[in-house]
Amino acid sequence: MREVAVIGVxxxxxxxxxxxxxxxxxxxxxxxxxxxxxxxxKTIEALYxxxxxxxxxxxxxxxxxxxxxxxxxxxxxxxxxxxxTAFREAYFAIASGAYDIVMALGSEQMGxxxxxxxxxxxxxxxxxRVGSYMMPAVFGMAGMEHSKQYGTxxxxxxxxxxxxxxxxxxxxxxxxQKESPLDEVMNGRxxxxxxxxxxxxxxxxxxxxxxLCSMDKARQYTTQPIKVAASVLTSDPWTDRDLSxxxxxxxxxxxxxxxxxxxxxxxxxxxxxxxxxCFATAELxxxxxxxxxxEGMAGKHVASGAPWIGNKIPTxxxxxxxxxxxxxxKPKTTTVVNxxxxxLSKGHPLGATGVANIAEIVWHxxxxxxxxxxxxxxxxxxxxxxxxxxxxxxxxxx
Amino acid sequence: MAExxxxxxxxxxxxxxRIGATREEDYLFGSKCSTCGAMYAGPRLFCGKCSASGxxxxxxxxxxxEVHVFTIIHQATPYVKAPYVAAxxxxxxxxxxxxxxxxxxxxxxxxxxxxxxxxxEKASEDKEGNTYxxxxxxxx
Numbered sequence: 269m270r271e272v273a274v275i276g277v278x279x280x281x282x283x284x285x286x287x288x289x290x291x292x293x294x295x296x297x298x299x300x301x302x303x304x305x306x307x308x309x310k311t312i313e314a315l316y317x318x319x320x321x322x323x324x325x326x327x328x329x330x331x332x333x334x335x336x337x338x339x340x341x342x343x344x345x346x347x348x349x350x351x352x353t354a355f356r357e358a359y360f361a362i363a364s365g366a367y368d369i370v371m372a373l374g375s376e377q378m379g380x381x382x383x384x385x386x387x388x389x390x391x392x393x394x395x396x397r398v399g400s401y402m403m404p405a406v407f408g409m410a411g412m413e414h415s416k417q418y419g420t421x422x423x424x425x426x427x428x429x430x431x432x433x434x435x436x437x438x439x440x441x442x443x444x445q446k447e448s449p450l451d452e453v454m455n456g457r458x459x460x461x462x463x464x465x466x467x468x469x470x471x472x473x474x475x476x477x478x479x480l481c482s483m484d485k486a487r488q489y490t491t492q493p494i495k496v497a498a499s500v501l502t503s504d505p506w507t508d509r510d511l512s513x514x515x516x517x518x519x520x521x522x523x524x525x526x527x528x529x530x531x532x533x534x535x536x537x538x539x540x541x542x543x544x545x546c547f548a549t550a551e552l553x554x555x556x557x558x559x560x561x562x563e564g565m566a567g568k569h570v571a572s573g574a575p576w577i578g579n580k581i582p583t584x585x586x587x588x589x590x591x592x593x594x595x596x597x598k599p600k601t602t603t604v605v606n607x608x609x610x611x612l613s614k615g616h617p618l619g620a621t622g623v624a625n626i627a628e629i630v631w632h633x634x635x636x637x638x639x640x641x642x643x644x645x646x647x648x649x650x651x652x653x654x655x656x657x658x659x660x661x662x663x664x665x666x
Numbered sequence: 667m668a669e670x671x672x673x674x675x676x677x678x679x680x681x682x683x684r685i686g687a688t689r690e691e692d693y694l695f696g697s698k699c700s701t702c703g704a705m706y707a708g709p710r711l712f713c714g715k716c717s718a719s720g721x722x723x724x725x726x727x728x729x730x731x732e733v734h735v736f737t738i739i740h741q742a743t744p745y746v747k748a749p750y751v752a753a754x755x756x757x758x759x760x761x762x763x764x765x766x767x768x769x770x771x772x773x774x775x776x777x778x779x780x781x782x783x784x785x786x787e788k789a790s791e792d793k794e795g796n797t798y799x800x801x802x803x804x805x806x
Binding site: 389390391392393394395396397398399400401402404405408409412413416457458459460461462506508509511512513 | 679680704706707714715734735736737738739740741742743745746748749750752753754762763764765766773778789790791792793798800801802
């Protein structure tokens with residue numbers, strides 16, 4: 269297997285684009301990634317296009333906008349891990365030696381539709397009659413498992429939301445760039461206990477792209493090739509309750525083990541992680557799943573300031589956070605989590621998310637992240653989970 | 667020629683519920699893998715744990731369960747009254763299932779490990795007039 273580099277990335281501002289077609293959004297991201305890499309469309313040998321709602325032919329429709337060069341197009345759908353799975357396919361296309369330079373794209377147009385509608389005949393739907401199968405229920409209950417086991421309080425989960433909304437104020441591409449102090453998060457409208465509205469990611473439209481190249485050819489295009497040190501995909505193994513409550517933990521732990529072994533690093537080596545905070549509860553679970561803190565310590569970890577940009581709680585929030593801090597807690601890592609604002613603020617247009625996370629890490633590794641720059645970032649990891657269930661981890665290295 | 671209209675039926679809303687002559691005779695059932703012992707709600711063709719293609723032993727479940735975890739859904743799908751308690755409950759027969767719990771939907775009213783009893787009731791009716799029966803749990 270050959271070494272693979274990312275030589276160009278892009279992300280359009282996430283939000284709502286009622287006047288544009290999803291293939292136009294994607295083509296814009298593709299064009300910006302080509303410009304970033306200094307590569308022309310005719311140089312690209314294959315396209316891996318991730319899109320969940322408009323899957324069939326989505327990649328081909330993007331090339332109708334961007335350039336119909338006749339290259340192979342693979343359309344990828346893998347729940348919320350759609351974009352990151354497209355990236356992984358692109359990675360293997362280069363690593364295997366099949367191609368030298370390819371594009372990975374993620375796009376989605378969700379409009380204002382919520383995720384509450386039931387498909388098919390309401391008369392025979394289980395939703396709300398025999399439990400709930402919607403994402404807010406799954407991630408509410410996943411958080412409650414942590415509370416049951418470790419006594420984690422709603423405020424601990426809410427702090428992930430406070431942090432990510434704070435981070436997003438420095439990200440002009442985020443869907444929302446608005447701070448929300450702890451009391452505002454806690455007093456928000458309840459969606460599915462313990463997650464309030466501000467602890468749930470928004471729906472939206474967006475697109476992101478990456479140009480991947482063999483490392484030996486990468487220096488023709490850039491002085492800052494970013495190495496893909498690991499690209500991992502797992503599905504959910506059989507666990508006791510997985511068929512009733514999707515187990516988002518085991519497959520992430522399995523992926524982390526493979527990613528760290530492949531990259532030859534440990535969690536303490538990660539300058540930063542973009543992880544799948546679709547709900548505030550999820551962020552805390554993944555601190556532990558990715559080994560950023562010890563089992564059961566996620567609440568103390570977020571309150572310690574370690575995963576915040578600068579590794580400390582901003583002065584204005586210190587008083588709010590103090591009651592939930594354990595002064596004796598020593599963070600295992602100083603890995604910054606979701607410097608972009610995370611899904612909670614940056615937004616989560618399903619198919620776009622997995623490529624946008626990679627773009628974010630690449631910008632930091634190049635020192636191009638502006639006011640939210642994680643100082644001296646050397647190694648970063650992008651994590652995505654899709655139900656039920658796919659987990660991707662991509663480790664990127666300067 | 668007169669059209670034949672099928673008589674409305676009483677049907678289970680989920681495949682792991684079997685309908686009796688009265689609601690007191692309704693029961694949940696599962697399938698136990700004879701190779702590895704894994705228990706599933708409802709019928710099963712293959713074992714996801716050990717990949718065996720059976721045989722599966724049908725097991726009739728009793729009405730007891732206890733709360734594993736729960737959430738309170740405030741923003742529900744349009745035809746459902748909210749807030750309500752959605753939960754994963756553990757059955758003593760060795761399987762976990764999704765359900766609603768009938769209590770005043772406040773966090774302090776549901777405890778991890780709380781003992782529950784199953785009951786069934788009409789959940790919905792389709793355009794042809796068929797009735798669908800769902801199971802729920804309430805504190806024991």
